[in-house]
Amino acid sequence: MRFTKDHEWVSVAGDVATVGITQYAAEQLGDVVFVEVPDVGKTLNKGDSLAVVESVKAASDVYAPVSGEVVEANGSLSVTPETVNAEPTGGGWFAKVKMSDPSQVDGLMDQAAYDAYLASL
């Protein structure tokens, strides 16, 4: 699993990256009440808004950590957004992206680097 400074995580299987937000981000947001996941087939550039996650008083964009095409979206979050709080790195994933440039993953932080980054905040 790799991480961004905006607290997204990426888990790679072949050329498909699963994207979600980290435990830290889920805690910062508070109770998640709504998630807007992208349409399957949507093409994203790294840094584009991939999803919107909402708490009662805030709406935050989740940015695409890699470029590619959305091949699957976690529609169950529209019914049970609390999964993002309960299992941010598991059932709370947002979308799977077929990467156009898998080497972008190399630029992301590994667990140790992310932990160090969190400690610096």
Added chain:
Amino acid sequence: MRYLPLSAEDRAEMLAIIGAKSIDDLFVDVPQAARRSGTVDLPGFKSELEVERALTALSNKNVPAGSVPFFCGAGAYKHHVPATVDHIIQRSEFLTSYTPYQPEIAQGTLQVLFEFQTQVANLTGMEVANASMYDGSTATAEALLMAQRVTKRNKAVFSGGVHPHYVHSAETLAHAAQMKTVALKAAIDAEAAVIDAIDADTACVVVQTPNVFGTATDVSKIAEAAHAAGALLVVVVTEVMSLGLLKAPGAMGADIVAAEGQSIGVGLNFGGPYVGLFAAREKLTRQMPGRLCGETVDADGRRGFVLTLSTREQHIRRDKATSNICTNSGLCALAFNIHMSLLGEKGLRRVAEVNHANARKLKDALSSVKGVEVLTPRFFNEFAVKLSKPAAAVVEALAKKGVLGGVPYSRLDPDAGLDDVLLVAATEVVTDADIETFKTRLSEVLA
């Protein structure tokens, strides 16, 4: 000054505590170039009596609707509002509170909004309604932008029966948002003509029933055609009293209803404030503009209400908000809520029936006048007539004879070439004697 409680001694004492020598010390950040000595060039302080005299003099230069036989409509209607309504809306706790940001001490306003939303949803036959917009025309403008967000398409088509002020207000906003609009030529009875204008870029078609000429239309077929093409159907209602008698837009397939609620509780007010009603299908809730009130519980488990889904709104979403609306029409929504609660379904249906009956009587009376041709085939409380003389001049002549005899269509749309068309409305406040007077005076004017 009667509204300013501080005395000269208070001011001196407070300045001393602040550590300022004079009030000017508190305005030091104002640039020198903008500082002024003395007061601006306007009259000085006036007593309550003096102000009342001055404003009453202005009021007395107008002809109140209630003082003469009155038949004006075209988007604003004179109805009888029970005295209870005006009493309750002047209670301090409703009049002098603000948007219910602190729900623990605003349950009065919040419960009213929840009841209002339910009344509007039931009345329009829709699943959700918001806590009000400014008025019907701005609600219509917001409906276009909402359709653009939902469908990700870029064009709106108006029927030739939508109130021209509504079309113009919506166009102003839509064009700024780079949305194209097509407004079909004014037509008495052709709401369905929008079907032929639907294309792959059409976000919504906008129709009105009863339309600006008073024509009531079953829009079900239009809904089917719009939906088949992936577009939304926006139904505009400018006379909400009609929903006590006519089929609800929701029952005919509307996706968004934008309505003027002025008829229930609000009064004429020379055009404002009014109250916009905005209702939609449940699946579109998150794309709706404006405040929404929802049910929840408090820390002790007691039922309560809060403003909810606020992440759609400007104070959180800023440049990504669904609308920029903030203050809406709270007190008018309360007036609507009270009046509707007094009417109930039973009273609403009965008042609506009386409106319709009075309009039928008016039609019969005017039909017998030489130089008058009734144009509207099916109507609620308003219809269009063709006159043998220009309508604007006829209305002026009627006013001189003590009758406010309707609205010339040319006042709404001078370029339509319908200078001889007059819109006339009869609500429950119109008496048989009023109708007789109107008929007599109109005969004189057209003779």
Added chain:
Amino acid sequence: MSGMSNVGRPTRPNEVETRPATLTGGRGLLQDEPLIFELNGWEKTGVDIADAELDASDLGDLVRRDPIDLPGLSEPEAMRHYVRLSQKNHAIDLALYPLGSCTMKHNPRLNEKMARLPGIGDVHPLQPQSTVQGAIELMDQLAHWLKTLTGMPAVALSPKAGAHGELCGLLAIHAAHDAKGDTARRVVLVPTSAHGTNPATAAFVGYAVREIAQTEDGRVDLADLEAKLGPDIAAIMVTNPNTCGLFERDVIEIARLAHAAGAYFYCDGANFNAIVGRVRPGDLGVDAMHINLHKTFSTPHGGGGPGAGPVVLSEALAPYAPTPWVTHGPDGFKLIEDATGVAAQSFGRMCAFQGQMGMYVRALSYMMSHGSDGLKQVAEDAVLNANYIKARLADLMSPAFPDGPCMHEALFDDHWLEGTGITTLDFAKAMIDEGFHPMTMYFPLVVHGAMLIEPTETESKHELDRFIEALRALAQAAKAGDVDRFKGAPFYAPLRRLDETRAARAPKLRWTAPQGSNLAAE
């Protein structure tokens, strides 16, 4: 002697140790009140009207046959329902309502009376203009007052609230650029401290929004502004006095820089109350500014509107003002309702009819009452009251900008709550228990845990002192570790804290019949 029995007469209260819960859930004067849909009024009406003399057979299938599900109440039931509900609301008439940037001032009742004069409240917007000369004259008088107070040459009256006024201003700016063929300007600059309506409005009319940084002392960063101004900037939107409650000292320079770059200066006039009668925005280089009549000019807030947001305009923008326009000539007053003739360059109509007449008359009544001298005193007392609060709380709470005076509102951050475990929200909720409405919280966004207090000029020194003493007592309790008082607050409001997460996760936005009832919910 007679009448000496003391049965049933008041005596001294009994001393009772415990406070039992009531058996019904009622709490003295505070009545529980169901929704109108729960009062079994499906067959009732509180309006007497005779049956119609003609039926609706001519309408055939257009007639509504299904139930509408609208309950009715008799008049006494309605009175109880709404009076009970009203008692669950805080109101200006009850106690201080210090919502920063909302200007919750006293609403004179003369204004209400004037709005109900038959020649004002009972005239139709499309009556022949010959029959509403007084109404149009009233609009003209209001326009004169607003133009004179702001030192601006034109005003568009029709916008229906502040945000609608912002829209009006930006549409005029859009039209002015278009008229010059200057169509490349697609960006509006907005300070980070701006009210959310500013970026929302800019985006609403298709502009991209770019933020301007703020200086340490809470003002627009001129260097940042200058760096961001260029041929792509359509306008800057700056609130003055700003949302930190401070006057933008460099406002004239801000205007000059914007104009030099070909942009217009939109001023958010939400805080005009601080300077009315003393400073004219026209002297500051403003091109457009909305005025919230429900703030500065005392029209009632009504639980969230209706408001009114007239926009004053500079010479450069005046030709593009929305219709209708008010003019007068030898034949009397006239509404120009279409974008033709003198109004040919108007960007069009913003709403049906001519705007918020009911608010115009209230605002004019307020202005006439004060006069030019009284309005100047309004600004001075509003600023004095805010500075007095700031001065008297500065030792216990932390003013966000301690140096120099504030304008009409005092801004604190939550620095002083550090280590107490109490948040701005907790503090605000405890204010409710003490009988005050909380201040604006967490706004502006540039100040951590912001508490924005706007007392307005209509508070007496006695009320200000009561408020200050309450806040001082609370602040001392917070610092003394009395955490429960805050965390559970409010305890004495009609309801305790509400579960907003639950409301948002499964929205219930209307009443529906309980399962199993025979009332069909559509």
